[in-house]
Amino acid sequence: MGALRLHGGIARRLGIAIVSGRYAPGDLLDSEVASSEQLAVSRTAYREAVRILAAKGLVHARPKIGTRVNPRSKWSLLDPEVLDWIFESEPDRTLLNRLFELRKVVECAAAGFAARRRTRRHLEAMRSALARMAKHTLATPGGREADLDFHEALLDATANPFLLSLATGVSAAIRTTTVFKQREHPLRRDPLPDHEAVLEAIAAGDPRKAEKAMRRLIDLARSDTPSRRAPARARSRASRRRARSRPHP
Numbered sequence: 001m002g003a004l005r006l007h008g009g010i011a012r013r014l015g016i017a018i019v020s021g022r023y024a025p026g027d028l029l030d031s032e033v034a035s036s037e038q039l040a041v042s043r044t045a046y047r048e049a050v051r052i053l054a055a056k057g058l059v060h061a062r063p064k065i066g067t068r069v070n071p072r073s074k075w076s077l078l079d080p081e082v083l084d085w086i087f088e089s090e091p092d093r094t095l096l097n098r099l100f101e102l103r104k105v106v107e108c109a110a111a112g113f114a115a116r117r118r119t120r121r122h123l124e125a126m127r128s129a130l131a132r133m134a135k136h137t138l139a140t141p142g143g144r145e146a147d148l149d150f151h152e153a154l155l156d157a158t159a160n161p162f163l164l165s166l167a168t169g170v171s172a173a174i175r176t177t178t179v180f181k182q183r184e185h186p187l188r189r190d191p192l193p194d195h196e197a198v199l200e201a202i203a204a205g206d207p208r209k210a211e212k213a214m215r216r217l218i219d220l221a222r223s224d225t226p227s228r229r230a231p232a233r234a235r236s237r238a239s240r241r242r243a244r245s246r247p248h249p
Contacts, residue, residue, distance in 0.1 A: 019085045109163075
């Protein structure tokens with residue numbers, strides 16, 4: 001267990017450095033010998049940490065070349081640990097918007113399917129989750145767990161195994177952003193009524209109303225989540241791309 005914690009700790013340290021931009025895509029990490037000396041760990045421990053990162057798509061290692069950081073398109077962005085590393089620092093506004101866009105694509109459609117296919121068991125599971133969420137609030141681990149149970153029960157109610165397979169990624173996105181938006185201040189708004197509106201529409205068997213209620217829930221969740229502008233380097237690159245795309249007189 002101690003070895004696993006050591007490998008995980010090294011992977012976390014390197015992972016945060018990669019997702020925060022301290023290492024850019026294409027950069028080579030220091031050699032195995034140099035890195036293990038800098039981190040004061042064995043070469044075996046460092047090698048195992050790199051394997052963790054490679055499994056998550058952050059890096060690829062090649063003999064005689066070294067360990068190179070992959071482009072973000074190859075990262076397993078919905079991996080719970082990768083999301084945790086991204087939110088260790090403050091992610092930029094664009095990345096946050098894209099994450100909430102994903103939630104809309106998946107969860108709005110899921111709410112519509114759930115309104116058509118839910119059973120009494122699904123409704124009972126969602127009602128139980130909201131009762132616990134009301135009791136504990138999102139400021140507590142118990143309340144956040146209840147929130148995840150609600151969204152997972154909703155995905156289960158779609159009766160679509162492919163949508164249900166996205167539950168881990170969706171749950172990771174919800175959990176990470178919920179913790180992040182309360183990092184410095186408690187929530188200023190009670191999100192329980194938004195969830196109750198979704199449940200009410202699903203219980204009524206109204207797909208359009210369910211989709212609309214879920215869209216509103218996600219929009220309000222996004223407005224509750226603080227964000228910063230993209231890093232200056234990224235903004236500069238974007239400005240250069242726009243300038244190149246403008247037609248010349």
